[in-house]
Amino acid sequence: MSSKFKPETTHKADATALLDDRGYSGLLIRGQNPALLFEKAVRDRITESYYWKEQCFGLNAATLCDRAAELTAIGGTYGGVGKPTPFLCLAFKLLQLVPQREVILEYLNFHGDEEGGEDGDTNGEGDVEGGAVQDPQALGKRGEFKYLRALAAFYIRLAWEPVDIYTTLEPLLADFRKLRRRTREGFALTYVDQFVDDLLTKDRICATSLWKLPSRANLEDLEMLEPRVSPLGDEIEELDRDDEEIEGGSDGEVEERRNGERDGSSEKSRNGFMRRYSDSGSEND
Helix, strand or coil, rough: CHHCCCCCCCCCCCCCCHCCCCCCCCCCCCCCCHHHHCCCCHHHHHHHHHHHHHHHCCCCCHHHHHHHCCCCCCCCCEEECCCHHHHHHHHHHHHHHHCCCCHHHHHHCCCCCCCCCCCCCCEEEEEEEECCCCHHHHHCCCCHHHHHHHHHHHHHHHHHHHHHHHHHHHHHCCCCEEEEEECCCCEEEHHHHHHHHHHHHCEECCCCEEECCCCCHHHHHHCCCCCCCCCCCCHHHHHHHHHHHHHHHHHHHHHHHHHHHHHHHHHHHHHHHHHHHHHHHHHHH
């Protein structure tokens, strides 16, 4: 076969090329093989799993989106032997593909052409009003497939730089949809905003040790990030104003009552003096 007909990338079910440090020539993440972001024990369990060999073989950035849309839970490993979840297998596949930034952002904010379901569990409730998407800063554009969004957020935490991680993931803290989390014993309930907060604050999640993320305060001190504006800032200011008005009204009422009591006591003293003066004048007469 002529060399010009050879594919640029050969997909192997066991990801031999990805796991071979000596022969790896793909894209790097922070100067190292992306596969090394997962621990060796987890990598071995993933590449030996049935889901990886059957469902992840030959995936590209487009077909992986279809697999991620079928996810029903997030999580790392489960069961007594620590089987990898489909979520973890697809995250490892993303590290193998290293998609472009625009592709990951499309995963994060993907909207389908069809209307949402009746219960809003998959698409989220209140995604659109009158056919228009709500503020992307407030809702992160509310990607239609929440597990696809969670997968993209997990990859961003693993592969992107600190400033990009904060600026991209923090808007997702306004996404309150429910997520199923696969644990060793079964399933647990969590939320998109809780999962994103864990990505920003914890060092280990989904059976994966995360690299140390600089704190937001440090990045603000270095002027690499602007101070975060809380979505509840306006409401907090409104509550503060109400409290000040209530306290101001109470102080005014107290002052008015004190002034009234002072005026009353002065009037009583004046009347008493006048009576005493009148009585003394009558006696002298």
